[in-house]
Amino acid sequence: MTTEPAADPQAGKSWSVEVYRFDPERSVKGHLVSYRVPRLEKMTVLDALAYIQRYHDRSLAFRYACRLGMCGTCTVMVNDIPRWACRTSIERLGGETIRITPLRFLPVLKDVLVDYAPFFAKYRAAEAYFVPGEERAEIAPISPKSRERRAIDPNLECITCGACYASCTMLAHDAEYLGPAALNRAFTLIRDSRDGARAERLAAVGGEHGCWRCHSLFNCTEVCPKHLSPTRAITGLKRSIVLDRLRSRLR
Template sequence: FPVLRDLAVDMAVFFEKMKRARGWLEPSGEAAREPVRLAPESPERRRIEPHIECITCGICYAACGMVGHMPDYLGPAALNRAFTLAADSRDGAGAERLSEVCGEHGVWRCHSQFNCTEACPKGISPSDAIQALKRRALAGGARALAASFLRGLAPGSSRPTA
């Protein structure tokens, strides 16, 4: 981070990347009408629990070698936040968010060096969140490919031949 003065750094770029990753809940369904609570014992809540403890301090971002190498990379904090939202059933922006974080400067730029995980003062593993986003993206792509293939098998479709 650029130093502004002693013990003060400019985190504007860090927070801009949070915006690019759509780091806020966009409620859908019942959650859009009134707050919906995720029960602490629910499997969904347990899956995201460690990741929602992020205090947005930026230490993982500062420790990430890819952020230094590729300034447009979203970084581990923004991707960790995107994971918590993508895995939250109350959120309605999952597809758009996943599209953004799986773009040119998103999850595929993570080289799994685990510097972010090692540096986190809360013991969070942004690396795990990034890997989960990659799996989610691949699963979505596989579903789309399978649907496309199956449409080609439908009666009356023009399926390309080898």
């Protein structure tokens, strides 16, 4: 004779939230811990982390700042997909259980708090920073309607959240790969007529760990919370490298 499993008194009233816990001062590896979090209206993944920290364990470490989808600091893996925690509704994820783990390919400092230093080091390696082409005393705006500006519109307003970086399978093969975010920024700069480092930047992004490593599977584009397309930017970098080489041969 089989017996009915006992009904879970919390079912329908709460979610089960599994959170990766790791304290480098206490152990060498982390593990998942399950917490019950009440179903509150419009509850986000960030709300769940805050609830757990407040009512279950004060030592839980995670990062956030704006809570409005502007700073990008709250990004974590939710059910193995990188998402901004403050704008991810638990209800919309469906299911009774969610799993929150640290962003992939970045060192874990504690729990779901990661060190972004390697992510930003890739910006330096890609020379993904503005280098003025000439000294100007006055502001040099580029019209939003200009061809130059429209060409990079789909790649502007990155919030450096790292979601694309954590989704990129190439980083599992090559930890030094520059990654979608830095390459996306490099692309916007080589299309900026005020910038003076096109050749140096294309040399940096065209190296062994640069844009040629991208296999254009669009993982980064799919997860970007700002709906940017780093994949498109990387294709643009490849095209620019080829065109510049052809032009230099024809000179």
